[in-house]
C-alpha cells in the first residue's frame with residue numbers, strides 16, 4: 071500500500087537522469103494554511119523550553135528588561151532637552167563653567183546625563199548577554215532536534231526510506247533541525263518589542279492617541295506585502311525539494327571519494343558539472359524573479375509608511391509651534407514616533423515571517439508524525455530458544471510499493487530448524503526479497519510466515535531481529551576501526567574483544583586485520599585521517615564477521631561473498647556450514663560450488679519455488695538447477 075507523505079499534494083520525483091522540465095513557479099500557500107501552521111508554534115516553544123528551561127527563561131527575562139530601556143532613554147532625553155531650554159532662558163547666566171557648576175545650576179542636568187549614559191551601557195550589556203544566551207540555546211535546540219530526528223528515523227520502516235517522497239520529506243525535516251532557531255529568537259524578540267511598543271504607546275496616549283492609528287494604517291501595505299512574499303518563498307522552497315536533493319547529489323557525485331574513480335575513468339566531470347549548472351541556473355532564475363518583485367513592492371510599501379511618519383512629524387511640529395508641546399516633548403514624540411514606526415514595521419513583518427517559519431516547522435513536525443507500520447504486537451510472544459520447528463512460508467505474496475508486479479508470489483516452503491538452506495535463482499528471482507520478509511523489513515501482502523507455528527508478527531520485533539545475523543550483498547562499509555566494523559554486528563558487545571576476534575577468525579577477517587598497521591584499531595575506509603582502504607573481498611570478510619559477532623540462532627548470508635576469490639569463498643562456506651551446526655541458516659550465492667554444501671537447496675524463479683532438494687536430488691532431475699550448474703561447470707573446464 072503506497073503511503074502518503076506530506077508533500078502538499080505535489081508530485082515529487084527526482085531521478086538523476088531526468089532533465090528538469092517543470093518550471094520553478096511558486097504557488098502561494100492559502101491564508102488558511104498559513105494561519106493553520108501557527109499551531110506548530112506551541113510544540114515548538116515546548117521543544118525549546120524542554121531543551122533548556124534555564125536558558126529560555128533567562129532569555130525571556132533579560133529581553134523584558136531590555137524592552138523597557140528605549141522609552142526610558144527617550145524620556146530622559148526629553149528631560150535633558152527641557153532642562154537645557156530652561157537653562158538657556160535663565161536670566162543673568164553665569165559666564166564660566168566653574169560659575170555654572172558652583173551655582174549648582176548644572177546638578178540636575180548632570181544627573182540626567184549620567185542616567186542617560188548608564189542606560190546606554192546597560193542596553194549594550196543586556197543586548198550582549200541576550201545574544202550569548204540565544205546562541206547557546208540555539209545550539210542546544212539544534213542538537214536535541216537532530217537527535218530526535220535520528221531517533222524517530224530509526225523507528226521507521228525500510229519502505230519509508232526507499233520512497234523518494236519520504237526522502238524529500240526527510241530532507242526538509244533535516245534542514246529544519248538547524249534553521250529554526252532564528253524563529254525562537256524572533257518569537258522572543260517579538261515579546262520584547264511588544265513590551266517596548268506598549269511603553270511607547272502609553273506615552274502617546276497621553277499626547278496624541280490618534281497618531282498611533284495613523285501609524286498602523288500606514289504600515290498595513292508593508293505587512294501584507296511581507297506576508298505574501300514570505301509565503302511565496304516557502305512555496306518555492308517546498309516545490310523544489312526534489313531538485314535540491316538532486317543538486318546535492320550531483321555535487322556529491324562529482325566530488326567524493328566514493329565516486330572519484332569512475333568519474334575520472336568515464337570522464338564524467340563535464341557531464342556532472344553541466345547538470346549542476348543547469349539545475350543551479352533554474353534555481354537562480356526563480357530566486358531572482360522573486361527577489362526583484364519583493365524589492366520593488368517592498369520599496370513602494372515602505373514609502374507609504376514614510377508618508378505616514380512625516381505627516382505625524384508635521385503635526386507634532388505644529389503643536390509645538392502653537393506652544394502646546396515643549397521642545398523636550400517634540401524630541402520625545404518625534405523620537406518615539408520614529409522608534410514606534412521601526413518597531414511596528416519590525417513587529418508586523420516578523421509576525422508574517424513567524425507565520426511562514428511556522429510553515430517550515432510543518433516539515434519537521436509532519437516528519438515526526440510519520441508512523442512505522444511494522445511494529446511489535448502489544449503482547450509479543452517470546453522468541454523460541456531454541457527454535458524447534460523452523461520457519462514456514464505459506465503462500466506468501468509481496469510487491470514493493472508502487473511496483474506493478476509481484477516480487478514474490480505463491481511462495482511456500484519450510485526452513486527447518488537447524489538446516490542450512492541455499493537459495494539459488496537468476497537475478498531478480500526474489501531471493502533478497504525473501505530475506506527481507508524473513509527479517510520483517512517488510513511484511514507480506516498475502517499469505518503469512520510462521521516461526522514455530524506462529525505468525526512472525528506475533529513476536530517482538532527487536533527479539534526477532536536480535537536473533538538473526540544477516541549480511542546483505544550491499545552491506546555497509548563503515549568508516550570506523552576494523553574492530554568496530556565487526557562490533558556493529560552486536561554493538562552492545564563492542565568492548566568484548568575476545569568475541570570480536572572470535573568472529574574475525576570465523577570469517578577469515580583475522581588475516582586481513584593482522585596485515586593492517588594498527589590491527590583492530592585501524593581506521594578503515596578513506597574518508598577520515600589515517601584510514602586504510604581494503605579490497606572488495608577483504609571488506610566482505612569483515613562484513614561476514616558481523617554475522618558471527620551476533621552469535622544469533624539464525625544466520626543469513628545474502629551473497630556477500632561475490633568478491634571473494636574461489637578459495638576464500640570455499641573456505642568461508644565450509645566454515646559457515648561447520649559453524650552453523652545447530653543453527654538455522656540461509657545462504658544465497660550464485661556459485662554452485664558453495665551452494666552444493668547446503669543441506670537443501672531452493673530454486674527460485676519469478677518469485678516462486680521452482681524446485682527444492684539436495685544437490686544430488688536436483689542434479690538427478692532435468693531443470694534449471696542442473697542446467698545452471700552445468701553451465702557454470704563448463705566454464706571451468
Ligand SMILES: Nc1ncnc2c1ncn2[C@@H]1O[C@H](COP(=O)(O)OP(=O)(O)OP(=O)(O)O)[C@@H](O)[C@H]1O
Pocket residue numbers: 232470471473477495496497498499500501502503504
Ligand atoms: N526496493 C525495491 N523496490 C522495488 N522493487 C524492488 C526492490 N528491490 C527489489 N525489487 C524488485 O523485486 C524483484 C526481486 O528482487 P530481489 O532483490 O529479491 O531479487 P534477487 O533474486 O535477490 O536478485 P539478485 O540475484 O540480482 O540479487 C526484482 O524484480 C526487483 O526489481
